[in-house]
Amino acid sequence: MTEQKQFRAIKGTRDILPPDSTLWNWFEQSARDVFESYNFREIRLPIFEETSLFARSVGGETDIVSKEMYSFPDRSTSSDATADAGDLISLRPEATASTMRAYIEHGMHALPGNVKLYYMGPMFRRERPQKGRYRQFYQIGAEVLGQSDAPAIDAEVIEMLVTFFSRVGLTRTTLYINSIGDKNCRPQYVELLRAELRKVKDQLGADSQRRIETNPLRVLDSKIPQEQEIIAKLPKISEHLCDACREHFAKLKEELKLRGVNFQDNWRLVRGLDYYTRTTFEVIAEGLGSQNAVCGGGRYDGLVELLGGPPTKGIGFAIGTDRAILSIQESGNLPKLPGLDVFVAWMGLETYATAVGLTKKLREAGLSVELPGEEMKFKKSLNLADKLGARYALIIGSDEVATGRFTLKRLADADQKKLSEYELLEYLESERRGTRG
Numbered sequence: 001m002t003e004q005k006q007f008r009a010i011k012g013t014r015d016i017l018p019p020d021s022t023l024w025n026w027f028e029q030s031a032r033d034v035f036e037s038y039n040f041r042e043i044r045l046p047i048f049e050e051t052s053l054f055a056r057s058v059g060g061e062t063d064i065v066s067k068e069m070y071s072f073p074d075r076s077t078s079s080d081a082t083a084d085a086g087d088l089i090s091l092r093p094e095a096t097a098s099t100m101r102a103y104i105e106h107g108m109h110a111l112p113g114n115v116k117l118y119y120m121g122p123m124f125r126r127e128r129p130q131k132g133r134y135r136q137f138y139q140i141g142a143e144v145l146g147q148s149d150a151p152a153i154d155a156e157v158i159e160m161l162v163t164f165f166s167r168v169g170l171t172r173t174t175l176y177i178n179s180i181g182d183k184n185c186r187p188q189y190v191e192l193l194r195a196e197l198r199k200v201k202d203q204l205g206a207d208s209q210r211r212i213e214t215n216p217l218r219v220l221d222s223k224i225p226q227e228q229e230i231i232a233k234l235p236k237i238s239e240h241l242c243d244a245c246r247e248h249f250a251k252l253k254e255e256l257k258l259r260g261v262n263f264q265d266n267w268r269l270v271r272g273l274d275y276y277t278r279t280t281f282e283v284i285a286e287g288l289g290s291q292n293a294v295c296g297g298g299r300y301d302g303l304v305e306l307l308g309g310p311p312t313k314g315i316g317f318a319i320g321t322d323r324a325i326l327s328i329q330e331s332g333n334l335p336k337l338p339g340l341d342v343f344v345a346w347m348g349l350e351t352y353a354t355a356v357g358l359t360k361k362l363r364e365a366g367l368s369v370e371l372p373g374e375e376m377k378f379k380k381s382l383n384l385a386d387k388l389g390a391r392y393a394l395i396i397g398s399d400e401v402a403t404g405r406f407t408l409k410r411l412a413d414a415d416q417k418k419l420s421e422y423e424l425l426e427y428l429e430s431e432r433r434g435t436r437g
């Protein structure tokens with residue numbers, strides 16, 4: 001006999017099973033509620049795009065684009081494997097690039113006011129899997145596009161993020177902010193940094209040595225213990241910002257204080273994507289080990305132009321849903337989520353029609369109801385109700401059908417009531433309103 005292959009999810013991907021999926025739905029719905037209260041609307045984007053879109057926006061030299069993308073030739077435009085780079089498509093490693101592409105493609109710059117969009121869904125990066133780091137992971141992101149780069153916009157986006165985190169009980173977090181300057185002041189700073197790094201090159205690891213030439217800012221990101229003392233002595237960008245960037249950053253901090261948002265300055269927060277200018281920010285959560293960034297974002301004025309669109313300012317962020325939920329789970333600060341409300345324990349075939357009818361009415365009233373399709377012994381029935389975590393068992397025997405009064409048993413404490421159909425619906429509905437708010 002040949003042995004059957006046991007299929008397993010591909011490394012770095014995973015299944016989100018119930019009851020976790022209920023937690024995920026609640027988390028995503030809470031984001032929708034909070035973001036829509038800030039007048040953001042959802043954009044649904046494709047899962048794959050032309051590879052060059054990511055190369056142009058995220059940056060060809062970044063780890064994400066140079067090492068981590070799942071790219072393949074698009075067979076509908078090229079019949080053989082000789083497709084050039086223009087024909088390559090990639091699973092999206094992030095969604096800011098797609099949002100910019102959609103903004104340009106649909107002429108959204110002509111819309112009134114700022115365009116405020118949010119998205120949620122899977123992203124793909126071929127990273128080394130570990131706790132909190134997956135190859136298919138999920139983000140919830142938000143972007144604001146328009147003509148203004150007022151610090152109030154940055155502050156509102158950050159306030160919305162913090163409001164959402166506190167709504168879902170993700171409270172053991174720290175928000176770090178920085179300004180990485182713009183095209184007027186950053187080039188000089190990068191040169192200064194490069195010159196200083198060259199002086200200490202032989203004390204740095206291979207990655208940092210390479211980055212001195214390719215992207216010296218990323219050296220500031222290094223977590224390697226031996227490099228920390230050297231990095232601490234490097235020139236800080238905050239001392240090399242032009243007047244406009246300095247003022248923008250100072251105003252942002254004033255705005256955050258006005259809105260009651262706590263933050264910490266972190267001059268080493270440079271981010272791993274190329275499109276940022278001025279404001280950058282990240283939220284770090286406790287209890288996640290090394291993969292502890294639950295959100296990253298920043299301003300990206302000029303990105304739309306870089307992709308062939310009109311001059312546009314932009315800012316946004318993306319939350320790592322997997323990590324944020326992991327952090328909530330580890331804190332034990334879990335919400336009370338809806339489960340199975342009623343298990344219908346019907347006994348005797350003559351009660352079945354009543355059970356079906358009543359189940360339908362309870363479901364229409366918004367309750368979650370389990371109706372066994374086959375007759376079960378009373379004891380077995382209540383046992384199963386218990387195991388499924390039902391809050392109530394609705395007992396329907398021939399007596400109940402005859403009198404029109406049904407027994408509702410609360411499984412937590414075995415409290416029992418006899419109720420008419422009308423009373424039953426009233427009772428369960430008001431009880432649900434109370435427990436589910």
Ligand code: HAM
Binds near residue numbers: 094125132134137317
């Ligand atoms: P990012 O920092 O690359 O930024 O990703 C944002 C968040 O996605 C991270 O803080 C992390 O929580 C989560 N994340 C990233 N990679 C993984 C992974 N392999 N496994 C699990 N979670 C992960 C961006 O993607 C930008 N597009 C954010 C942005 C939007 N900036 C402006 N607008």
